[in-house]
Amino acid sequence: MMITYRPANTQDYHEVNKLLSDTQRLHAEMLPMNFEKNATVLSPTQYQSMLFYSTNDILVAVYNQEIVGVSVVELMYTPAVNQYPPRYTAYIQYFGVHRDHRHRGIGKQLFHVSKEWAKQKGASDLQLTVWSVNNNAVKFYEGVGMHELNKLMTIPLHE
Numbered sequence: 001m002m003i004t005y006r007p008a009n010t011q012d013y014h015e016v017n018k019l020l021s022d023t024q025r026l027h028a029e030m031l032p033m034n035f036e037k038n039a040t041v042l043s044p045t046q047y048q049s050m051l052f053y054s055t056n057d058i059l060v061a062v063y064n065q066e067i068v069g070v071s072v073v074e075l076m077y078t079p080a081v082n083q084y085p086p087r088y089t090a091y092i093q094y095f096g097v098h099r100d101h102r103h104r105g106i107g108k109q110l111f112h113v114s115k116e117w118a119k120q121k122g123a124s125d126l127q128l129t130v131w132s133v134n135n136n137a138v139k140f141y142e143g144v145g146m147h148e149l150n151k152l153m154t155i156p157l158h159e
Contacts, residue, residue, distance in 0.1 A: 001063065003106055005113045008058035008070070013047050015067040016058060023096035026134075041094065042072075057117055061097070061110045068101040070094065071114040075121045090118030092128035111144045 008016055020041035042050070050056040050072065061069030072094040080086045092114060097107045118126045127149065130137050 001104065003068070003109065004062045005110060006060060006062065008051065008060045008067075010048065010051065012058075012060060012067060013042075013044060016047070016060065016070050017042055019067060019070050019096055019098055020072075020094050022099070023094065055121075059110065059113050059117060061101075061106050063101065063106075067098075069097040069106045069110045071110050073114050073117055075118070075123060088121065088123045090114075090121060090123035090126045092126065095128065107140060108144055 017040065021039070024039055024041050047058070050058055055075040057073050059071045059073065060067045071092055074091050074093055076089050076091055078084075078087050078089060095107075095111070095114075097110070115126055126146075128141070128146075129152075130141055132138070
């Protein structure tokens, strides 16, 4: 199975968005209060700007000319605060592998490609948000070396 990993281009928009929408639906099933099942994840304008700016990238895994994995990464700057020096953090906004291609090492390699992108951009670390109810994703990210940094807690105010 020959998988290639590369930055996305303008022609990839529909395939990338379809894969991101599939991931969005999965999240909507787990957390219907937080996600819409049929939402467009990236508008064409958002997609174009992510390809244009050097602080963002959309990295894809391609198998038989089909996009089977996507990682949307952003470089974020944190200015110096008190004793902490300024730094750059890479943040994975979206990450997903097509359900028919999971458990084949594609996600691990795509994560590695994302990590290398972050290093090349000068980031000191790579972060992402994973929903606690998504046990498979939590296990995956722990398996590639990530660890919990903090917990964001919530309480609904309108029922």
